Amino acid sequence: MTDSRKKMRACIVLAILAALLILGIWVDINAGYRHISPEEIWNILWGKGEKGVRFTLLQLRLPRVLASLLAGAGLSVSGCVIQGVSRNEMAEPGILGINAGAGLFVAAFIVFFPGTGLSLPLILPLLAFAGSLAAALCGYRLALTRRGLSPGRLLLTGIAMSTVLSSVTTMLMLRMSDSEYAFVQNWLAGSLWGADWPNIRILSTGLLILLVFVFYKSRTLNVLALGHQTATGLGVGVSRQSVLLLGAAVAMSSLCCAVGGGFSFVGLVCPHLARRLTGSNYRLLLPAAALTGAVLMTFSDIISRTLLSPDEIPVGIVAAVIGAPYFLYLCIKT
Template sequence: MWTKHLKKKGRQATVITVLIVLLFVAVWADINAGYRQITLAQLWQILTGHGEAGLTYTLIHLRLPRVLTSLLVGVGLAVSGCVIQGVSRNDMAEPGILGINAGAGLFVAGFIVFFSGSGLSASLLLPFLAFAGSVCTALVDYRLALTRQGLSPRRLLLIGVAMSTAISSVTTMLMLRMSDSEYAFVQNWLSGSIWGATWPNVVMLFTGLVLFTGFVFYKSRTLNVLTLGHQTATGLGVSVSRQTVILLGAAIAMSSLCCAVGGGLSFVGLVCPHLARRLVGPNFKILIGTTVLTGALLMTVSDIISRTLLSPNEISIGIVAAVIGAPYFLYLLIRS
């Protein structure tokens, strides 16, 4: 028994080490995904303040914010999906199914239709509007999912699907009133595009995700108990309704932050927890960290492909992530 436990721990350590190495390789490849290549010597010169001015500007102001934003968005969506799947005990759950992406898209489309000519700064307001749309949708979902016994996770998912469909329909009607350029922008945003790749957004994402991911990791034991079912968790002393609300709140906050910067990305929060679970098992103490790595790796690889596949044109990173994630998800369905 002890030998089996050691083998399991060794396998988990190997998986995590391989994912970390792959992530570093992917980040380096993403940094070099452009016309100008950056060698390790040039990178060292830039970091020590002796690099060429043009190359320094390209790395610090153009590539690094994009790379780090993609990575952080992948982390946030993956961990959010992991928590929602654990709380709802539904492997099909992910942030987009709650209508979070749709709510953000509605607020963005509404601003463009009704306030685009008001002189308000879109670049400053759109992230806040997207975040507000996500949170408002989540609050409506939560209110409608409340029952006499408290919050029903399965009811929440069903209401989320209905809300997402309804909000997407309203967004489509608003888009019909837009000009061609505005329509193209919103459509690109809805398909998932890292348009908010700036250092302020990187700092905001990093700070928020460190706090919420750390909190979720702290609650990993509670997540393990919740997966046993309502009656068993209650018998073990867990306040199921209260902990469900707290954990879903953390998951929604993470996905809303990512949606505000990365647009309507899908499949990341669905596929990455599945992949991590197959690699290291269902224990959330190990699963959360592995999900962080798989989410970061998927989005970094997607960013590389989106920028280089049809260069100089760029594909929406959300489309690439879906193309990568959908076949794996179909494979999971076939296997199960």
């Protein structure tokens, strides 16, 4: 297949993914007891419409839709970058201990400051973000060798840290009340608990800056994929660029984890699916990964809200149920 045909195919794939995302947003907005017509949405966007419908759309449904698609896009691109830098297809944000670090900080705050953890929606995202970064920085420090960052060692230390931090979190959860235990359990399962406008503004701003930086570094990722020696021969500072790209990936996944909770398989499966659809050129792979993650999380949110209505399933569980079978199929086929 020629380069022009590959690019044409990739553009078609991106257009289809964008159309699926728009469809998912529309269905997700109307996933509930009250259907909102296009005319009502138009009136609400112009400051009109009924107060009840306006509150439902602007304060309940739209923030959740935006949180799900932003988290999906951020986690997918983060996983794509981590896989590219480490040159390991099994790498993803959760393996680096990011989710476990965030969960530990949240659980520790609720245990040692009882009665305040569930009533401070602005502090918990900051704690989750700090826990994610702390776990990632600790794993990075342990993965350093005399020759610089070791991708294989980074994954091994991340797995070990994730296991240890998760065990400590479980021990802390045994000291919680039933309501606090249920809150932390739902948070770890990816319940999108931080889906409100203040968190959406922080998440969207942070992701926009980081995504622009990662897309700008897409050519560097293409060179790093050739291997350490080849990239060095082509004039790329492998250690410095790896640190910058890993830092951006960790920051993206930390932001998503702070707002949405723990998500599994999104950062692992979506880059694989995007790579099969568009190829390994990161200039096309990164946008495809972002759209794939956003589509997966949007439709997972739809299922989580409608499957057992009026009860809800954590979005992270639905995303894992959708992603795990595809990943097993991919492993068997390849």
